[in-house]
Amino acid sequence: MPPLLPLELLGPGEWGEVQAVTGEPAWVGRLAELGIRSGSQVQVIQPGSPCLLNVAGCRLSLRGECACQVFVRPVTG
Numbered sequence: 001m002p003p004l005l006p007l008e009l010l011g012p013g014e015w016g017e018v019q020a021v022t023g024e025p026a027w028v029g030r031l032a033e034l035g036i037r038s039g040s041q042v043q044v045i046q047p048g049s050p051c052l053l054n055v056a057g058c059r060l061s062l063r064g065e066c067a068c069q070v071f072v073r074p075v076t077g
Contacts, residue, residue, distance in 0.1 A: 002074045008051060008067040010044045016072025017041050023069045034060055036070060 010016050018040045021028045035055040036042060045059065046052035051067040053060045062070075 002076065004071045004073055006068040007042070007044070007053075007062075007070040007072050008047065010047065010072065010074065012044055012047060015041055015043045015075040017075055018070060019073050020071040021069060022071070027069070031070070036060070041075060042070075042072065 004019055005016070007016060018036055018038055020038060021031050021036060031037070035058070036053075040055070043054040044051065045054055049067075050061040050063045053062065
């Protein structure tokens with residue numbers, strides 16, 4: 001089983017399954033509303049800051065250290 005990684009460590013085009021989101025409850029709740037919650041799959045379109053993601057067919061941008069508060073398991077093949 002692949003290890004857990006902060007979202008920011010995935011490269012362009014890579015997919016990850018969200019395992020945990022850390023931070024203040026309001027922040028965690030807001031990301032859940034946007035589709036980033038445990039069990040969801042996200043694809044990194046553009047790494048860095050801002051980090052551009054594909055979440056359920058929608059594009060989402062995370063700025064600053066936000067991507068390091070999302071922990072994913074890389075999805076292979």
